[in-house]
Amino acid sequence: MSGDLRRHASPQKNSWGAGAGTSPEARLRQRLPTLDDIERRTRRRIPRFAFDFLEGGTGGDLNTKRNRQALDAVELVPRYGAPGPVHTEVELLGVQCAAPIGISPVGVDGIVWPGATKILAAAAAKARIPYMAGTLATATIEEVAGLAGPYAWFQLYGLPANDHSVTFDLIKRAGSAGVHVLAATLDAPVRSKRPRDLRNGLVVPFRPTLKTIFDVASSLPWLLALLKEGTPAFRNMEQYVDKPPTQAGTAGFVQSQIKGTFSWDTVKRMRDAWPGALVVKGVMHPADAEQAIAVGVDGILVSNHGGRQLDAAPAAIDVLPAIAGCVGTRATILFDSGIRSGLDVARAIALGAHGTLAGRAFLLGLGALGESGATYVAELLKEELETAMGQLGAPSVDMLSRLTRRHRDAFDFT
Numbered sequence: 001m002s003g004d005l006r007r008h009a010s011p012q013k014n015s016w017g018a019g020a021g022t023s024p025e026a027r028l029r030q031r032l033p034t035l036d037d038i039e040r041r042t043r044r045r046i047p048r049f050a051f052d053f054l055e056g057g058t059g060g061d062l063n064t065k066r067n068r069q070a071l072d073a074v075e076l077v078p079r080y081g082a083p084g085p086v087h088t089e090v091e092l093l094g095v096q097c098a099a100p101i102g103i104s105p106v107g108v109d110g111i112v113w114p115g116a117t118k119i120l121a122a123a124a125a126k127a128r129i130p131y132m133a134g135t136l137a138t139a140t141i142e143e144v145a146g147l148a149g150p151y152a153w154f155q156l157y158g159l160p161a162n163d164h165s166v167t168f169d170l171i172k173r174a175g176s177a178g179v180h181v182l183a184a185t186l187d188a189p190v191r192s193k194r195p196r197d198l199r200n201g202l203v204v205p206f207r208p209t210l211k212t213i214f215d216v217a218s219s220l221p222w223l224l225a226l227l228k229e230g231t232p233a234f235r236n237m238e239q240y241v242d243k244p245p246t247q248a249g250t251a252g253f254v255q256s257q258i259k260g261t262f263s264w265d266t267v268k269r270m271r272d273a274w275p276g277a278l279v280v281k282g283v284m285h286p287a288d289a290e291q292a293i294a295v296g297v298d299g300i301l302v303s304n305h306g307g308r309q310l311d312a313a314p315a316a317i318d319v320l321p322a323i324a325g326c327v328g329t330r331a332t333i334l335f336d337s338g339i340r341s342g343l344d345v346a347r348a349i350a351l352g353a354h355g356t357l358a359g360r361a362f363l364l365g366l367g368a369l370g371e372s373g374a375t376y377v378a379e380l381l382k383e384e385l386e387t388a389m390g391q392l393g394a395p396s397v398d399m400l401s402r403l404t405r406r407h408r409d410a411f412d413f414t
């Protein structure tokens with residue numbers, strides 16, 4: 001390991017070993033040591049419709065489960081003989097990050113935790129990790145950029161009316177706000193069927209039932225956050241609807257105008273209009289990665305939308321090696337869909353990703369702990385990644401990609 005790496009390396013202690021201590025931080029890590037513990041606590045603390053909205057996939061949640069099972073099945077072989085500190089810092093699309101971990105966009109995140117978008121933006125800056133705020137976030141891209149600074153990324157859904165005039169206005173706004181990375185989501189060409197939301201009446205316009213009201217009344221911390229923050233709204237959209245913007249008016253606009261995919265021609269137009277790094281989100285086939293590279297993108301986010309779009313889709317981790325192999329050094333490979341631990345991050349990097357993101361994990365943190373929960377999840381994932389790297393004998397993120405691994409269900413596209 002180089003001297004330079006040693007100087008920047010994190011101290012090699014973790015919060016689960018002997019002598020972890022009795023500080024509030026240490027006690028929290030004993031009480032909620034994993035994302036599964038965090039999820040259990042969140043389930044008790046937020047209304048049922050909010051929990052189902054976050055956790056649910058499409059159809060029978062098969063793709064969501066497949067993402068998890070496939071990650072669990074990836075085996076990594078440790079190497080010994082060169083112990084030393086590990087170093088999780090990486091550069092992703094020109095941004096120096098504390099770890100190869102970022103926050104994926106979760107549209108209308110304020111349903112899960114009122115005020116979520118701003119909390120996540122601030123937590124990203126604190127943890128020095130990217131936050132890809134959504135078109136459908138509950139704070140504006142200008143607010144996000146103000147809070148997240150260099151870690152603010154922006155996810156774009158298309159608004160094709162009038163030759164994409166609103167789409168390109170959003171791109172301009174993101175640039176003026178100081179965002180460096182723009183991600184165009186490809187993988188939601190149609191509105192998917194999410195039975196949990198239908199059963200819970202979580203549709204536009206929202207129709208609360210007696211059960212919903214009871215649910216909200218018995219979720220006191222969530223209710224207090226709602227009273228503080230107000231009802232979640234599509235803040236990025238408000239300037240495009242009739243004044244004054246109403247909940248119903250903005251929601252109707254979103255329902256009728258937004259499309260979760262783009263033609264390659266439109267991605268090419270974005271390339272021409274956007275001087276920063278351009279990513280396409282939701283790539284699941286090497287041929288689509290090729291197309292994306294042909295129109296000049298800088299990053300490919302391998303993702304199946306966390307299992308929320310197509311129940312028969314493969315696990316995203318199972319297509320990652322083929323896509324990474326096809327792209328080679330021509331673009332940055334990002335991965336999301338199923339990340340629940342630092343070990344999962346290590347698995348994705350070992351299979352070809354340069355960086356990973358997680359959607360549900362960070363929102364679960366907010367549900368479990370309120371405002372401090374996103375920072376807690378960022379710390380937990382980073383600490384777990386450090387432990388995995390130490391155990392695997394991989395002192396740098398780059399070294400993870402050289403590990404021997406077994407991935408029985410990897411897709412072969414040939």
Ligand SMILES: Cc1cc2nc3c(=O)[nH]c(=O)nc-3n(C[C@H](O)[C@H](O)[C@H](O)COP(=O)(O)O)c2cc1C
Binds near residue numbers: 135339359360
């Ligand atoms: C409740 C929810 C809402 C989401 N909304 C969006 C969105 O507005 N735009 C988008 O590109 N992806 C959206 N996603 C997908 C995430 O960005 C990300 O791809 C996915 O959550 C990754 O899987 P994970 O939750 O297992 O980490 C959403 C995911 C969830 C769970």
